[in-house]
Amino acid sequence: MNRKSVLVGKYHTAEICIKQFQINQQMDYQNELVGQVALVTGGTKGAGKAIAERLNSAGAKVIVTARSQPESVANGIQFIPSDLSTQDGPGKVASKVLDQFGKIDILVNNMGGSETPGGGFAALTHEDWEFALRTNLLAPVGLDRAILPQMLERKSGVIIHIGSIQGKLPLHDSTLPYAAAKAGLINYSKGLAKEVSPKGVRVLTVSPGWIMTAASKRMMERISESSDISIEAATQSVMDALGGIPLGRPAQPEEVAELVGFLVSPRAGYLTGTEYVIDGGTIPTI
Known part of the structure; x- marks a missing residue:
């Protein structure tokens, strides 16, 4: 069997396993988030879309945000347009959701990405660094600041920060600002968990590899x-x-979503302050 056949076979096997797992688990989790309100940033495509659909399938009322209007969203999911990289973007989104639903139980800070050019450090401008830090670090911090007070008042809530293995395994050629921002997000997430977990709010990081x-x-x-x-x-x-x-x-987006779905559920009630890496073993160190 050649290398191409092995690779294609692994994709096929992964898809079959995911579908079968979802079928087997559907009855187990389809009602566990009923009554919960979840906000997923960057929730219109990729892993964010899969996360939103996973939480929706578990009974949560799900709101997704992104800069651009998606072609479609799944039934039961509401879309709010927003640019969270701006200074007032996080506050506006939080206000809209809280005004409509009165609470946010689950926040998944999934928005992020890199638009920097290749060429290493010398090719990067101040604007490249500023955009990466605003998008991947300051936007989640701003949304946390806007949403945490009502979680702390109710002594209940879960915040998930979507990091990246580049927080530990940076690729210098084109994504160094992204990697630095994600490393900062992972560190911030741990510190925030230590502060708010005693007050009833769980904070966790999920760091995927290549999806x-x-x-x-x-x-x-x-x-x-x-x-x-x-x-x-x-x-x-x-x-x-x-x-x-x-x-x-x-990874398939649904595999990342399944991990997030577990972490925000009551089944993970004793988990907080931890980074969960989902990378197929990419990071070569412990």
């Missing part, structure tokens, strides 16, 4: 076309650049 989102698939197509190689070879080249993924494939 095969629609954007990742488009990137594989671009690499394939520009390098005149197959999609499978392009995928392997990215995994090689990460130092390898022992499980042999990127």
Whole structure:
């Protein structure tokens, strides 16, 4: 069996396992978040969309935010447009949700990303650094500041910060500001947990590795076309650049969503202050 066949086989196996797991677990979690209000930032695509749909399937009332109007959202999910990287964006979103629903029980700070060019440190401008820090660190901090008071008043709530393995495994060529911001987010999340957990609010970090989102698939197509190689070879080249993924494939968005769904549930009531890495074994150290 050649390398291409092995890679395709692993994707197929992963999809089958995910679907079967979802079928088996549907009855177990479909009502565990009934009565909960959840806000998921960046919740219209990729892992954010999968997280929003997972919480919705568990009975939560889910609100998602993003800068652009999505083509569609699942039944039961409400969309609020917002640019959370602006100074007043987090407060406006929090006010809209709290005015409509009176509370926010679950906050998933998923929004983030990198738009910096390749070329290493010298290619980066002040604006590149500022945008990365605003988007990946200051936006979650701002939303936490706007939403935490009502959680603390009710002595109940869960905040999830979506970090990245780049917080520990930075890629210097094009995503150094993103990596630095995510490292800051992971550190901030731990400190916040130590402060608010005694007051009834759990705070956790989920740090994914490479996720095969629609954007990742488009990137594989671009690499394939520009390098005149197959999609499978392009995928392997990215995994090689990460130092390898022992499980042999990127994560599926639903796999990240399943972890988040557990962490915000009552079943995870004793978990707080911890970073959960979901990377298929990419990080080579303990």
